Amino acid sequence: MAFLDKINWKILHKKPQNNSGIDPSIASQNPVVPKPATPLTPKTLAELENKMAAEARVLSKNSQRSPSKPKRGIGSKIIWVIILFGIPVSVVWLANQPYPVIRRPVAQNVPFLLLPSYMNMDNHYRQALTSIEQAEQLIEQATSAADLALGEQKLQETQEHLDELPTWLVNDRSEYKYWWYDQRFSIYGFNTARSKVGLLAAKVFQEKNAQTLLTDDTQALLSAKQQYKQASTVTDKQSAIAAWRSALNQLEQIPSQTLAGKTARQQLDLYEREFQEIVGLAAGNERISTIIAAARQFSWQAAKAGQNPPHAINEWQQIEHLWQQAINRLQEVSSQDLVGYAEAQKLLATYETNLGQVKIRRQAEQDAVYALEAAQQQIESLIASLPSDAQSVDRNRMFSQLQSIINQLEKVQNGTTAYLKAQELLLSAKNKLQELQPK
Numbered sequence: 001m002a003f004l005d006k007i008n009w010k011i012l013h014k015k016p017q018n019n020s021g022i023d024p025s026i027a028s029q030n031p032v033v034p035k036p037a038t039p040l041t042p043k044t045l046a047e048l049e050n051k052m053a054a055e056a057r058v059l060s061k062n063s064q065r066s067p068s069k070p071k072r073g074i075g076s077k078i079i080w081v082i083i084l085f086g087i088p089v090s091v092v093w094l095a096n097q098p099y100p101v102i103r104r105p106v107a108q109n110v111p112f113l114l115l116p117s118y119m120n121m122d123n124h125y126r127q128a129l130t131s132i133e134q135a136e137q138l139i140e141q142a143t144s145a146a147d148l149a150l151g152e153q154k155l156q157e158t159q160e161h162l163d164e165l166p167t168w169l170v171n172d173r174s175e176y177k178y179w180w181y182d183q184r185f186s187i188y189g190f191n192t193a194r195s196k197v198g199l200l201a202a203k204v205f206q207e208k209n210a211q212t213l214l215t216d217d218t219q220a221l222l223s224a225k226q227q228y229k230q231a232s233t234v235t236d237k238q239s240a241i242a243a244w245r246s247a248l249n250q251l252e253q254i255p256s257q258t259l260a261g262k263t264a265r266q267q268l269d270l271y272e273r274e275f276q277e278i279v280g281l282a283a284g285n286e287r288i289s290t291i292i293a294a295a296r297q298f299s300w301q302a303a304k305a306g307q308n309p310p311h312a313i314n315e316w317q318q319i320e321h322l323w324q325q326a327i328n329r330l331q332e333v334s335s336q337d338l339v340g341y342a343e344a345q346k347l348l349a350t351y352e353t354n355l356g357q358v359k360i361r362r363q364a365e366q367d368a369v370y371a372l373e374a375a376q377q378q379i380e381s382l383i384a385s386l387p388s389d390a391q392s393v394d395r396n397r398m399f400s401q402l403q404s405i406i407n408q409l410e411k412v413q414n415g416t417t418a419y420l421k422a423q424e425l426l427l428s429a430k431n432k433l434q435e436l437q438p439k
Helices: 002-012 047-065 074-093 101-109 109-139 147-161 187-230 234-252 259-279 281-305 314-332 338-385 395-410 419-436
Strands: none
Touching: 101 419, 109 187, 109 338, 147 187, 187 234, 187 259, 259 314, 281 338, 314 338, 338 395, 338 419, 395 419
16 A cells, blocks of 8 residues: 555656646746646545556557567578588488499498498398298298298298399499498398299299199089089989099199198098098999990990991901990909999990901901902903904913902902992903803
8 A cells, every 4th residue: 555655646746747848948028827726636546546457458459469570580590400401411312322323432432421321221131131031931831821921921021121222232242341330231141032032932822823722622522522412313423423533633633742732631531531431332333334434435436437338448447446445444344343244244245246247347348458459460460461463362371361350359248348349340351251252
């Protein structure tokens, strides 16, 4: 309250201000009549407090309305800082570009500028060695398909790290060894890693192919097994058995050095026992049925080829071969297979009879050809020996030669390719023989 009392006292005793603009030191010529002073009414403490609060609010609003001027020089300082830091960074970036024409002078004069490249290459080299060891372990010692997948992923990571090591580094290796930097890069290790990546990539490719074969053959085996269980006819069962056996054979063909091949070998014994237990006698019957069907096919081809005789010697030989193949198939049926053996023996008797007839026809054809050829040679000899003068012909000798020709032609049997020609020559020889007989 003492502070407010002082302010109130100063206001009450404040001198009046001269607002007329006249210097009070200059004496006025006219007499000034002083006005009676108006008595000032003293303000209360509450009015003074309200007046001071209003003035404070006005000052606060004026300070908010007038914008503060930005400090000058901050932008230019930032630009200069960027320039000062950007120039050395750009120089280092340019020096570490993967171009020998840039790096070689830098390596000879200011090699410490290449420190980022050394650190980057060493980092990729260490990571490549680590990932190639993991990939080799997972691929070479794989126990499941998941190991192979993870090994392939590690192999890809190794290849990515090796790709970050430029080829020019191998040629310029001696230029990047300095006492102040312990570099771990090795040309031998780099080349070994690249070679190992290629070998492991090829092995992964083989393993993936083997896994595909294992999956497909296993699926085919299970499908054939289900087909056999659902088969309602003998034909369907035989088809299912053949597919089942084919799937087992395909599993045996998977390379044994692969993980899929090792897995197939472990499962194959189980699959074989299951096949024998489920199929049993039907498998043996299926084999016999297959043999008999093959023999019937050969016999059908032989019978078809033997139609519409006569045939040449080589054609009869081909027919004979087909019948022999049919007989050979039937002879594979063991006597222990009672049902199949009886059927095979029945067909065997028929096929051997047909084979015998074919041999006879082939021999007859061969004899007919020889007889015709001999008769033709005798005819040519007879014609060549005839004299130009018909009066000097030796009738007895000519008669004897014609009789020999007729005998040869009569050996040509009917049903051979030489029969028609032989009959034509035979008729001519007989007519000539009658002309020589005395009247």
